[in-house]
Amino acid sequence: MAPRKRKFENRDLPVGLCCKMVRGQQRFRYRYPSGKDIFFPLKTQKYEAIEAATIFNAKHRNPALKMILDHDEFNKPMSHWIKVVIERVRNEELNTRLLSKGRYRAFVNDTMRLDELLGDILSKSISLQHVNEFLDKYASGKSNEVYNRKITFLKKIFSYICDMSGMVLNPADRKKRKPKQAKQRKRLNIEYFNLILNASNSWLNIAMRLSLQTTHAVNEISLAKYKDCEWFNAPIVENGLTVYGVLRIHRQKVQNKEASRVEIPITKQLKKIIDDSKRDNIASPYIVHALLGRKKGLANGLTHPTQLTPVYISRAMSDLRDELNLYGNFDKPQRPTFHEIRALSIFLYDKMGIDPQERAAHTDAESTKVYMKDHVKWVKIQPAELVI
Incomplete structure (x- = not known):
């Protein structure tokens, strides 16, 4: 269908512009190629409207210019670059253990x-406006920490695309981060810890005691295995405590640091926790374990039917806390979670x-702070235990 003939008074105006x-x-109106209309501000002069429309048309309505822009072999849709970046992150960060499996999954989910939001847009057209669109859709109403994590994600993926010439500048670098919020959660006290502990089932009881005794978070507790324990031929005495062996833990949050692998002496209290975990007669390689009768199979990241995810463990304690009506006068985000056991410890x-x-043993003639085992550095921890 042929376009409608322009009115006489608009015959000398650029395409899209009319009065x-x-x-x-009298107002000047411009109609975008998409069909959307905008009106120029009042008192806009004719020559100003013509100049603005001419510049815009030269960039967006000129087939020859579009052909030149399309010739840029690196200016490809974001969907193309996203696939390439995922592959690079997998090879360069996940496979080299610079990135944990959990963080890699979170990264892929964000990609x-x-x-979904910007996949059809050419990479060199991405601007701060698109950054804001992503944040408005996926971080609006969330905490400042979540908001800032999304900015960090965008900076990361755009930096990879810049590295491959798909973008000239990283638009996420121009985005202002939100200030760090004060911690809202209340501390867990020993009285309420014991109330939850006494009401807990067997595996949650083990998880809570193990976290309290080792000062480690739920990520490490959920991964602790019996094979991580090395038992001495005979108990020894250190710092006035009987030590039966050592429990080796690889801390997930700082897994690439030298101090990420720690060797915790198994004292009487820790030995009792490990022994108690075997009383259910469930064959499992994990110290914290359970048979849940999963109907949908194993969750992502799990390798054994008796293994529990950190989220499942933490949620179980939170649910029990609420069943006992502890901290019920606080909003849910303020109530202590499993993570607070570490702070209590x-x-x-x-x-x-x-x-x-500072429990790592100091270097002296008889003991070393860091030692090698199977080409891996381990940090020795001084024996200590809590009796509650």
């Missing part, structure tokens, strides 16, 4: 969201005069 009467006043050790951050 209309609006509420008794899928980015692909550090607090209790501190009351005993033991600094959990």
Whole structure:
């Protein structure tokens, strides 16, 4: 269908621009190729409207210019670059253990969201406006921490695309981060810890006691295996405590640091926890374990039917906390979770005069702070235990 012939008074105006009467006043209107209309501000001069429309048309309505832009072999849709970036992150970060499996899955999930929102847009057309669109859709109403994590994600994926010439500048670098929020969660006290512990099932009881005794978070507790324990031929005495062996833990949050692998002495209390975990007669390689009768198979990241995810363990404690109506006068985000057991543990050790951050043995003639085992560095931890 042929376009409608322009009115006489608009015959000398660029394509898309026309003059209309609006509420008794003459206004210049521009119609985008998409069909959307905008009106120029009042008192806009004719030459100004013509200049603006001419510049816009030269960029967006000129087939020859579009042909030149399309010739840029690196200016490809975001969906193309997203696939390439995922592959690079897998090879360069996941396979080299610079990135944990959990964080890699979170990264891939975010790339899928980015692909859904901006996948059709050419990479060199991505701007701060698109960054804001992504944040508005996927971080609106979330905490400042989540908001800032999404900015970090965008910076990361755009930096990879810049590295491959798909973008000239990283638009996420121009985005302002939100200030760090004060911690809302209340501390878990020993009285409420014991109430939850006494009401807990067998595997949650083991998880809570193991976290309290080792000062480690749920990520490490959920991965602790019996094979990580090395038992001595005969108990020894260190710092006035009987030590039966060592439990080796690879800390997930700082897994690439030298101090990420720690060797914790198995004292009487820790040995009792490990022994108690075997009383259910469930064959499992994991110290914290359960048979849940999963109907949908194993969740992502699990390798054994008796293995529990960190989220499942943490949620079980939170549910029990609420069933007991503990901290019920606080909003849910303020109620202590499993993670607060670690803070409680550090607090209790501190009351005993033991600094959990400095439990690594000092270098001297008889012991070393860091030693090698199977070409891996391990940090020795001084024996200590909590009796509650």
